[in-house]
Amino acid sequence: MKFELLALAIAPTIGVILWIYLKDKYDKEPVMVLGKFFVLGVFISIIAIMLEFILLKFNVFTGYLNYIYISFIVAGVVEEGVKWIALTPNLLREKHFNEKLDGIIYSIFLSLGFATIENIVYLMCEDSSTAIQLGMIRAVISIPAHMMFAITMGYYISKYKYSGSKNKKRKYLSFSLLFPILLHGVFDFILMIEYRWSIILFIAYIVFLWKINLDKLDNYTKNSKKRFFRRKKHRERKEKN
Numbered sequence: 001m002k003f004e005l006l007a008l009a010i011a012p013t014i015g016v017i018l019w020i021y022l023k024d025k026y027d028k029e030p031v032m033v034l035g036k037f038f039v040l041g042v043f044i045s046i047i048a049i050m051l052e053f054i055l056l057k058f059n060v061f062t063g064y065l066n067y068i069y070i071s072f073i074v075a076g077v078v079e080e081g082v083k084w085i086a087l088t089p090n091l092l093r094e095k096h097f098n099e100k101l102d103g104i105i106y107s108i109f110l111s112l113g114f115a116t117i118e119n120i121v122y123l124m125c126e127d128s129s130t131a132i133q134l135g136m137i138r139a140v141i142s143i144p145a146h147m148m149f150a151i152t153m154g155y156y157i158s159k160y161k162y163s164g165s166k167n168k169k170r171k172y173l174s175f176s177l178l179f180p181i182l183l184h185g186v187f188d189f190i191l192m193i194e195y196r197w198s199i200i201l202f203i204a205y206i207v208f209l210w211k212i213n214l215d216k217l218d219n220y221t222k223n224s225k226k227r228f229f230r231r232k233k234h235r236e237r238k239e240k241n
Contacts, residue, residue: 002124008135009119012143013112020147023221024105026228033096034109040086041113048082048114049121071188072181080149080180083107083114088176091157099227100158101220107154108147115146141206145187149180151213158220183209
């Protein structure tokens with residue numbers, strides 16, 4: 001049973017890795033470097049789990065304040081904050097970070113390492129009678145959500161790197177942290193409220209998350225394609241000369 005749960009916890013990560021690796025088809029990142037960011041995500045997930053445990057110990061709130069504290073502070077600030085602290089300096093120093101799409105790709109791999117450990121912990125701590133059901137739900141909702149938050153983070157780190165304006169750089173760097181925290185916090189908050197209409201609101205929010213983030217991904221994928229063919233034409237001209 002434990003092996004089945006472990007496989008269920010890891011399977012959605014493998015699916016997303018294959019999808020995003022195939023998405024980056026014009027200037028692929030080295031597998032070893034992608035693996036490095038994934039392992040970094042694994043490591044920081046342990047730090048986040050410890051920080052969340054401490055913050056939950058000091059939770060004195062009830063009702064909606066409790067929901068806000070857990071969703072925005074315990075989950076949003078801690079998880080996205082730890083990811084951001086680990087991702088930003090490592091990403092900006094990475095020599096293979098040579099186009100805008102790379103910021104999203106590396107951000108996703110780090111986030112998937114993080115989400116995989118989180119998923120394993122959730123499923124292994126769950127009662128065996130409900131663990132499979134929880135695993136299926138998390139495969140469809142939680143793992144993709146971590147990917148969406150990562151797209152937003154990587155998108156704005158890329159804008160920060162490739163912007164020529166100091167004012168815009170500051171804005172994009174703050175956005176790369178603030179927006180994932182807000183997106184994550186709203187995601188968890190809607191899950192925690194128990195109104196009849198909350199499921200409708202949650203579905204609408206998931207559609208919104210996918211829409212805005214896939215648009216960001218497609219935008220940078222097109223940018224990567226244009227860059228690839230510009231470089232190809234440049235090489236062909238040089239060969240002719």
